[in-house]
Amino acid sequence: MYQYDQYDQTLVNERVAQFRDQVQRYLAGELTDDEFRPLRLMNGLYLQRHAPMLRIAIPYGLLSTRQLRTLAYIARRYDRGYGHFTTRQNIQYNWPKLEETPDILAELAQVEMHAIQTSGNCIRNVTADHLSGVAPDEREDPRIYCEIIRQWSTFHPEFSYLPRKFKIAVTGAAHDRAAAQVHDIGLNLLHNAEGEIGFRVLVGGGLGRTPIIGQVIREFLPQRDLLSYLEAILRVYNQYGRRDNIYKARIKILVKALGTAHFREQVETEWGYIKDSGLTLDTAEVERVRRYFTPPPYEPDAAGDPGFEPWQQDDPAFAAWVRHNVADHKVAGYRNVFVALKTPGVAPGDLTADQMDAVADLADRYSFGQIRVTHHQNLLLPDVRQADLYPLWNALAAQKLATPVIGTLADMICCPGLDFCSLASASSLAIAHQINEKFDRLDDLYDLGELRLNLSGCMNACGHHHVGHIGILGVDKKGEEWYQISLGGSSENDVTLGDILGPSVPKAEVANTLERVLHVYVEQRQDGERFLDTFRRIGLDPFRARAYIAKPEAIVPRKPRATQQPAVEAA
Amino acid sequence: MARIIKNRQIIEDHWQTTADDVELPTGSVLISWARWNRERAALLARDEPLGVQLPNTTNIADLTADLPHWQVVALEFPKFADGRAYSQARLLRERYGYQGEIRAVGDVLRDQLAFMARSGFDAFAVRADRSLEDALAAFSEFSESYQPAADQPLPLYRRGR
Ligand code: HEM
Numbered sequence: 262m263y264q265y266d267q268y269d270q271t272l273v274n275e276r277v278a279q280f281r282d283q284v285q286r287y288l289a290g291e292l293t294d295d296e297f298r299p300l301r302l303m304n305g306l307y308l309q310r311h312a313p314m315l316r317i318a319i320p321y322g323l324l325s326t327r328q329l330r331t332l333a334y335i336a337r338r339y340d341r342g343y344g345h346f347t348t349r350q351n352i353q354y355n356w357p358k359l360e361e362t363p364d365i366l367a368e369l370a371q372v373e374m375h376a377i378q379t380s381g382n383c384i385r386n387v388t389a390d391h392l393s394g395v396a397p398d399e400r401e402d403p404r405i406y407c408e409i410i411r412q413w414s415t416f417h418p419e420f421s422y423l424p425r426k427f428k429i430a431v432t433g434a435a436h437d438r439a440a441a442q443v444h445d446i447g448l449n450l451l452h453n454a455e456g457e458i459g460f461r462v463l464v465g466g467g468l469g470r471t472p473i474i475g476q477v478i479r480e481f482l483p484q485r486d487l488l489s490y491l492e493a494i495l496r497v498y499n500q501y502g503r504r505d506n507i508y509k510a511r512i513k514i515l516v517k518a519l520g521t522a523h524f525r526e527q528v529e530t531e532w533g534y535i536k537d538s539g540l541t542l543d544t545a546e547v548e549r550v551r552r553y554f555t556p557p558p559y560e561p562d563a564a565g566d567p568g569f570e571p572w573q574q575d576d577p578a579f580a581a582w583v584r585h586n587v588a589d590h591k592v593a594g595y596r597n598v599f600v601a602l603k604t605p606g607v608a609p610g611d612l613t614a615d616q617m618d619a620v621a622d623l624a625d626r627y628s629f630g631q632i633r634v635t636h637h638q639n640l641l642l643p644d645v646r647q648a649d650l651y652p653l654w655n656a657l658a659a660q661k662l663a664t665p666v667i668g669t670l671a672d673m674i675c676c677p678g679l680d681f682c683s684l685a686s687a688s689s690l691a692i693a694h695q696i697n698e699k700f701d702r703l704d705d706l707y708d709l710g711e712l713r714l715n716l717s718g719c720m721n722a723c724g725h726h727h728v729g730h731i732g733i734l735g736v737d738k739k740g741e742e743w744y745q746i747s748l749g750g751s752s753e754n755d756v757t758l759g760d761i762l763g764p765s766v767p768k769a770e771v772a773n774t775l776e777r778v779l780h781v782y783v784e785q786r787q788d789g790e791r792f793l794d795t796f797r798r799i800g801l802d803p804f805r806a807r808a809y810i811a812k813p814e815a816i817v818p819r820k821p822r823a824t825q826q827p828a829v830e831a832a
Numbered sequence: 833m834a835r836i837i838k839n840r841q842i843i844e845d846h847w848q849t850t851a852d853d854v855e856l857p858t859g860s861v862l863i864s865w866a867r868w869n870r871e872r873a874a875l876l877a878r879d880e881p882l883g884v885q886l887p888n889t890t891n892i893a894d895l896t897a898d899l900p901h902w903q904v905v906a907l908e909f910p911k912f913a914d915g916r917a918y919s920q921a922r923l924l925r926e927r928y929g930y931q932g933e934i935r936a937v938g939d940v941l942r943d944q945l946a947f948m949a950r951s952g953f954d955a956f957a958v959r960a961d962r963s964l965e966d967a968l969a970a971f972s973e974f975s976e977s978y979q980p981a982a983d984q985p986l987p988l989y990r991r992g993r
C-alpha cells in the first residue's frame with residue numbers, strides 16, 4: 262500500500278491548517294456561506310438535513326488496519342458510533358460538528374488520510390476495482406496509476422473550479438468491477454500488440470438526471486502519456502463545459518453537444534501541445550510507485566491445506582458463505598473475502614465503530630493488515646489463506662458481518678435518501694428495509710441468483726439506479742413518496758441503462774411490485790439464466806404486463822411499516 | 833488609487849480604467865477587449881502602456897499577434913467559482929510565453945489566490961471589501977505541489993523527491 266513520504270505528509274498537514282483557518286474565518290463571519298461552500302466541499306463537508314456530513318476519501322478503496330481503527334475512533338469520538346461506506350470508496354459521517362471537523366481532519370492526517378476533493382467541482386477521489394492486485398483476471402494493477410493520478414489531481418491549480426464534479430475510475434482486469442463506463446473518465450489498463458502498458462480512454466459517462474454511457478476516445482494511450490492526456494481532457498472541459506446550468510455542466514453534456522469525434526479532436530489538438538512536457542510520466546516514477554504495491558509474502562503451499570473442503574461439506578452455512586461471499590484470488594490457496602455490510606435492518610454500507618475495530622483485528626490476523634472498500638458498499642479482505650476461511654467466517658458471523666448474500670438481491674446499493682440527504686425526494690433506506698423483510702429467506706435469494714438492485718432517493722442517482730439489474734428511484738409526488746422501477750441495467754462490461762417498467766408505485770407497494778416482477782423471471786428463465794439475461798431475452802413487456810396486476814387492496818397505500826432505523830433515529 | 837497585490841506585495845495600482853466610450857487619459861490604461869478590437873490601430877499609435885481585459889471565453893490562441901503590445905492582461909473571474917481564467921493564464925504563460933503582468937480581476941478572493949499564482953497570475957485585484965493584508969497569507973499556505981504548472985515546469989517527483 263502507498264506510504265506517504267515527507268512531501269505527501271506536509272501537504273496534508275498544510276491542508277488541515279488551511280481548513281482550520283477557513284472554518285475559523287467562516288465562524289467569525291469573514292467568509293459568507295457562498296464563499297465557504299466550495300471550500301468546505303473541497304474538504305468533504307456538506308451541510309445536510311440534520312447536521313453536517315463529512316466525506317472522507319479512501320483512495321481507490323485501500324485501507325490499512327491502522328486507518329480503519331482511526332475511522333472507528335472518529336466514529337466514537339466525533340460522531341454517533343458508526344460510519345457509512347459509499348459506492349465511491351469514501352466513508353461518510355452523518356453527525357460531526359462543524360467546529361470539530363478540522364480536528365477530525367488532523368486525526369486523519371496522522372494516518373495518511375484526508376477529505377481532500379471528496380466533493381466540489383473538482384477532480385474527486387479516484388476509484389478502482391476492489392480486486393486490484395488480487396483478481397485472477399487482472400492485466401495490470403490499477404492502484405499504481407490511481408496513486409499517480411491522485412497526486413497529479415491533488416490541489417490541481419487549474420482544475421479546482423471546474424464546471425462540475427469530475428470522477429475518474431480505473432480498471433485493469435478483463436471484467437469491469439468499477440463501473441468505469443459511467444464515469445466522467447474511465448480508464449481500462451491493457452497491453453498493445455508489443456506488450457506495452459496503456460489505457461483505453463472513455464469519456465463522458467455519468468448518471469444523475471441525464472444518464473449517459475462513456476465513449477471511447479482512445480483505444481490505446483501509452484502509459485507515458487497518461488497525465489498529459491488527462492490534462493488535455495480536463496483543459497477542454499474547463500474551458501468549454503457549460504457553466505450556465507448546473508444540470509448541463511458535466512462533461513457528458515459537452516461530449517454529447519460536440520459529438521464524440523469533435524470532442525476527441527479538441528482533446529488531441531490540446532494534447533499535441535503538452536504531450537512532451539513535465540507531464541510525461543517517466544518509467545522510473547511508475548516503478549517507484551509500483552514498489553509500494555508489491556504482493557505480500559504469500560505462502561507457497563497455501564493450496565495444500567486439507568481442511569477447507571471438509572469444513573464446507575460438514576457445515577452448509579459455511580459452504581453457503583464461501584459460495585457467495587468469497588471470491589477467487591490470483592494466488593493458489595488464497596481467497597478474497599467480502600465483509601458484507603448488508604445486514605437486514607441496517608442501512609447498506611453502515612458499520613459501527615466496534616465492527617470497524619473487529620474487522621481491523623481480523624485483517625491483521627488474516628489478510629496482511631489490509632482492507633478494501635467496494636463499489637457495492639461492502640468491505641473486502643484480500644489475501645486470506647483458504648485454511649483461515651473457517652475461523653474468519655466464525656469471527657465475522659459473530660460481528661454480524663457474514664450475511665451470505667453478496668451478489669444477490671439483498672446486496673443492494675442504497676443512498677442515504679430522505680433520512681439524511683437534503684436533496685432527497687423520497688426515502689431509500691426504508692425501501693431497502695421493506696425489500697429485506699419481503700425477501701428474508703436465503704433460499705429465495707439464492708434461487709433468484711445474481712441480481713443487482715440499486716436504489717436512489719432522487720434523480721441525482723447516487724445509488725446508481727440506472728445501472729442496477731433492477732433500479733429503484735424515489736420520486737416526490739405532491740409530498741408523497743413514490744418509486745419508479747427500472748429493469749435491465751448494468752454497470753459492468755455489458756453496460757446498459759435500465760428501461761423504466763411503467764408508472765411509479767406508492768411506497769408500500771415497492772416490494773410487492775418487485776415480487777411480481779421476479780415471479781415473471783422465475784417463470785420465464787431458462788437454465789441458469791440470470792435475471793438480467795432473461796430480461797434481455799424477453800424484453801420489458803412480460804414484466805410490465807404482470808407487475809401492476811395486484812389484488813385491488815394492495816394498490817391502496819397501506820400504513821407504512823416501522824421502517825426507520827431506531828439506532829439512528831433515537832440517537 | 834486602488835491597491836492591488838503584485839508579486840506578493842501590496843502596491844498602489846497606477847493602471848487606469850475607463851468606460852469604453854470615454855476618451856482615454858494619458859498614461860497606462862487598462863481597456864476592454866471590445867475596445868481593443870474596435871480601436872486597434874489608434875491604440876497601437878498611442879505609444880503608452882496598454883493593458884487589455886479579456887472575457888474568460890476568449891480563446892488565447894487567437895491573440896498571439898496582439899500579446900506583444902500588451903503590458904497587462906487582465907483575466908476575469910465573474911464569480912470566484914468560474915475557473916476558466918485559470919486555463920487562460922496557463923496558456924498565456926506556458927504556451928505563448930507571455931511575460932507581462934497577468935492580473936486577476938472580478939470576484940478575486942483570498943482562498944483562490946494560491947491556485948491563481950500557480951496558474952501564472954502575478955497581480956491580484958482583490959475584491960474591494962476584503963483585506964489585502966489578510967490575503968497575502970494565501971501564498972504561503974502550501975510549501976510544495978505535485979503537478980507542473982506555470983510556476984514550475986516539473987512535477988514533484990522530478991525535483992529530487
Ligand atoms: C448525503 C449527501 C449526498 C449529496 C448531497 C449528494 C449529491 C449528489 C449529486 C447532486 C449528484 C448528481 C451529480 C450530477 O448529476 O451532476 C450525485 C451523484 C452521485 N453521488 Fe452523491 N450525494 C450524496 C451522498 C452520496 C452517497 C452516500 C453516495 C454513495 C452511496 C454517493 C455517490 C454518488 C454517485 C456514485 C453519483 C453518481 C455520479 C454520476 O452522476 O455519474 N453520493 N450526488
Ligand code: SF4
Pocket residue numbers: 676677678679682683684685686717718719720721722723724
Ligand atoms: S440520490 Fe439523491 S437522495 Fe440519494 S444521496 Fe444522492 S442526492 Fe441524496
